Amino acid sequence: MVQLIYLTTLLPLLGFLFNGLFGSKIKNEKIIGIIGSSTIGISFLIVVGAFFQTLSMPVDQRQTIVNLFTWIKVGNLDVNVSYQVDQLSLLMGLIVTGVGFIIHVYSIGYMHGDKGFGRFFAYLNLFIFAMMNLVLGSNFLLLFLGWEGVGLCSYLLIGFWYDRKFEKSTTSDAAKKAFIVNRIGDFGFLLGIFLIYLTFGSLNFNDVFARAASLNIPQYVFNFIALFLFIGAMGKSAQIPLYIWLPDAMAGPTPVSALIHAATMVTAGVYMVARCSIIYASAPAIMEFVAIIGALTAIFAASIALVQNDIKKVLAYSTVSQLGYMFLALGVGAFSAALFHVMTHAFFKALLFLGAGSVIHGMHDEQNIQNYGGLKKYMPKTYVTFLIASLAIAGIPPLSGFFSKDEILWSSYADGNIIYWLIGVVTALLTAFYMFRLVSLTFDGKERFGHDKHPHESPAVMTIPLIILAVLAAVGGFIGIPEIFSGEHGNQFDNWLEPIFQPAQAKIAMFGVHSSLEEIVLMVVTLVGVIGSIYAARYIYIKNIKPAEKLSKRFNGVYNLLLNKYYVDEIYDASVVTPIVKGSEIVLWKFADIKIIDGLINGVANLIEKISGSIRKIQTGVAQFYALIMMLGIVAALFWIILSL
C-alpha cells in the first residue's frame, strides 16, 4: 500500500480532468458526484492501508520514500517527484482524504441543482491533488507546488459564485483578497526555500534536516530561514497580520469553507513548521516569535467572534483563533500537540461548517443568526451534531477538543511562560462563550424568522456526513489521552509522532512534557471557567436577551470596535491598499507605465517592426538570389575560420 501512495494524488487528478473536461457536458449530477467522491474515497482507503502497513513496521523504519520520476535536474539541483510516507505525512494524509471524502459526499447534496456542479467537483478534486502533494512531497519544491496549488484552488472556490454579491462587493473581490494576501506569505516562503538551498545545497527534506542537525551553520541563517518560512505560514494559516483574507473567504460555498478554510489548507502552515521542526529548534528567537503571534491571533480573533452576526463569520474567526492555538503550541515546542489539535480541529470545525451549511441550506441562504432561533425542532440532526461540535471546541471532556486544547495549554504552562497559558485560558473562555451564543441564537429561543421561511432538515446525503464527523469529533481525542490518565503507555498520539520530532526536541532540551498533579489542577480551573462561560452565554441569549443589549450599550465603544473587527480592514485600506492603488495609478501607471515603459516598449516594438518590414524584402522569391546569399555566407565563413586558424 505504501508503494501505491502515488495513487492518492493521481486519482484526484484524474477526477479533476474528468469533471473539468466533461463536467459541463454531463447533465447527470450523480455521475459527477460519484466520480468526484470515489476518487477521494479510494485515496483514503490507500492512505489507511499505508498507515497500517507503516504501523506494522519497526519504529525506526517507518519512513518510506516513493520515488516517481526526476522532475528538474540542473547542475547540483536535483529534484524528484517523490513522496515521503512517514508518521507525519500519513497523519495529514488521513485527515485530508478522510475529511475530504466526507465533505465531497456532503457537497453532492449541498450543491444539488447548481449550474456549476461539475466545475465544483473538478476544483475540489484538484484541491485534494494539490493538498496531497503538499503533505506527501519529500522536498521543498514539491511542497511549494502543493502550497501554490491549494492557493489556486482556494482562489477558484472562493470566487466560485463569481456572479454573486458578497457584502459590499463581489465574491471575486474576496477571492482576489485571499490570493493577494497569500502571495505576500508565499513570497516569504519562497525566500525561505532559496535560503535553504543556498545553505544546505539541497531541497530534499532528509538531506536538509540531516545537515541542519550536523553542519555548523551560523545562528542568524537559521533565524532568517525560520522567519521566512513562518511568513509563508502566516499567509496560508491566517495569522496576524495576514489573517484578513480568511473571514472574506467565506464568500465561497460552505463545503469549501469546511474543507479548505477550516480543516485542511489553513493547517498547511502548521504542517510546514512542524515538518521543519529541526530548523525552528535551531532558531529559538523565531520560536518565541511564533508563540507570540499564535497567542495574539488566538485571543484577538476570539474576541471578534463574540459579536459577529453572520454564522459563517463567527466560525471563520473561530478558525483563525484555533489556528493561533496551534502556532502557540509550535512556538513552545509542543509540535505533536499542535498536530493533535490540527486533527481534532479538522473534525469539529468541519462539522461546525457543514452544520452551518445545513442551517443555511434549510433557511434558504439566510446567514444572519439574529434571524434564526428555535431551529432545533426543525432540524434535530443538525442541532445535535452541531451541539457536539460546539462542546468539543469549547473543550468539554471527553470530547476531542478537550484533550488537544488541554495538551496545548499544559505545554505552554510547562514552557515556563505563564502569560501564554493565561491567554490560552482566556481564549478558551471566549471560545465557549461565542460558540454557545451561536448555538443559542440559532437553535434555541424564539423563532425570529419570517413566515416566508420554511426551515427543513437536510437530506441524508448531508446529514450522514454530519453524523460521521460528530462521532469523530466526540471520540477523536481518545488517541491522545494525556499520560496522567493513560498511565504507562503514555500519549499514543505523541508516541506515534515522536520519531519525527525527536531531533528537534533533543535540541531544545524538552523531552516531551511530563504530567503532574499541577496539570489536573489547571485542567479543572479551565474546565470550571469554560462551563461558567457556556452557562453565561445560554443565560444571556436564551433566557433573557436584554442583558446582551445592556452590555452592548454600556460598552458601546468596545462593542463597535469588535463588531467592526478592530477596523483592521479599514486600517489596511487606509495604510496599504489606498496608497498602493493611488500610487500605482498616478506614479506607476500614468507616469511610469504609460510614459516610460510603454513609450520604451512601443518604441522598441515599432523599431523592430520597421526592421522586420525592411529585412523581409531580402526574401525576393528568386532562387538565384537565394543561392547567391548562400554562397556569400559560405565564402565568409570559410575565410573567417580558415584565416583565424
Next chain:
Amino acid sequence: MLNNFQEFYNIIPILLIGAGFLISLLIEMYFKKSDVILPWFTILIFLAAGFHALYAVNSVSVIFQNMLATGGIVNIFYIIFTFGAAIVALLSIDYIKKYGTYFGEYYILLQTSILGMMLMAGAKDLFMIFLGLELMSVSFYSLAGLNRKRLKANEASLKYFLLGAFATGFIVYGIALIYGTVHSTSIDMIASRFYELSSDKLFIAGILLFLIGFSFKIAAFPFHMWVPDVYEGSPTTIAGLFSTGGKAAAFSAIIVTLGVLFTGRIGNILMPYLAVISVLSMFYGSIVAISQDNIKRMLAYSSISHAGYLLIGLAAGNSFGVAGVIFYLASYTFMNLGAFGIVALIEGKDESNLTLKSFSGLASRYPLLAALFSIIMFSLAGIPPFAGFFGKYYVFIAAIKSNLTWLAILGVLSSVISVYFYLRIVVLMYFKDAETDLKIDVSKTGLAAVIISVLLVIIIGIAPGTIIDLIAFFFK
C-alpha cells in the same frame, strides 16, 4: 551466427520501415481500398519501429562492419523520427484529401524519408550519412511538389531541389576534403585524428563545408532562404515534417559526425561559426516573423529562429549542450507538429484560411482548437511549464557553463521578441472578433494527432528531468 542475429535484432526499426515501404508499394498497387489501408499501415509501421527503438534503447552496439550504430542516442533519435512521422501520417489522412488529389506515393515517400533520417542518425561512416541524407532529401523534394497541379507546390519543390542540390554539393566537397586529410571516411577514425588535424587548413575547410551543408538542412541563417517559400508551397503536413524530422535528422548527423567536439575532450574550434550563425538565425527568424501575414510563413521564420536556439547548445560544446539539443529537438518536434497540425485542420480548400486574420475569434467557435493552439504557442515561445521552456533552458544553461553567457543572454532577448508573434495569435483567437465567417470541418483523426502532440508537450514539460537524464546517461 548468434552475433549476426543480435545485429539484426538491433536494427529492427530500420528493417521494419524498409520492409514496410516495400509492402506499402504492393498495397498501393493491388488493393482497391489502398487509400484507407495505407495510412493506418504506415502509422502502424512507424509506431512498431518507434516502440522497438524505445524498448531496445539500452542495446548499444556498432554493427555491419562499423557502418551503423544502434541503441542509446541513436534510438532516441529513432523515437523522435518515428513518433513524429506517425503524427504526420495521422494528420495527413484527412488533410491530403482536402488538399487535392490523393496519391499513394505520399505515404511511401514518407516512409523512405524517415528511413533516410534513421540512416543519418545511426551512421558510423560518412558514406552512410550521405546515403541517408540523399534518401531523405529526394523524398522531401518529391513530397513538396506532390500536387503537380498546383503552381506553388511546383515552385516549392523546384526551389527546394535546386538549393538542396547546391547544399549537398558542399557536403560532398567537404567529405572529399576530409577523406583527403584523414584517409578514411570512418567517423571514429575522424574523431580520433581530429585533435592532431585541428590546425590542418584543408581538414578544417572540409569539416566546415560539411557543417555548412547541414546548416542548410537545419534552416540556419544565411542558408535559410528556401525555408519560407518551401513551407508555404508544400502541403502543410509535409511542411511540418520538414521543420521537425528534417531538422532533427540534420542535427543528428552533425552530432554523430562532430560529437568529439561537443564532449569537451578537445576544444570546440567551430564555436565561433556556430555562435555567429546561431545569433543571426535567432534574431533574423524572430524579427522577420513579426511582419508575416501568412501563418505558414510565420511558422517558417519561427523554425529559423528555433534553429538558432538549437545551435546555442552545439556552440556550448559540452555534453549538457548536446543533451539539451536532443531534448529540445524532441520537444520542438511535438510542439511544431501540433502547430502545423492545427494549421492543417483550419486550412480550407485552395489554401484559404491561412492568414493570421482567419484565427481571430477562433476561441468562441472552436474553443478546443483555440486552447490547444494556445498551449502550443506558449510552448514555442518558451513559457513554462511546457516542453519548449525546458528545451531553451537546457541549452542556455549549457552555454552559461561554457562561459558563453552573452550567447545565452542574446537567446533570451530573441525569445522575448518571439513572444510577440506567438502570443499575437493567442490575442487574435481570444480577444478579437471574427472577421471572416470561418467554417471548418474538424477532422477527427487530425484533431487526435494534435491532441497527442499537445499531451506530449505537457508531459515532457512536467517530467523534463527524466528525459534529460536518459539522454545524458548515453552521453557519458
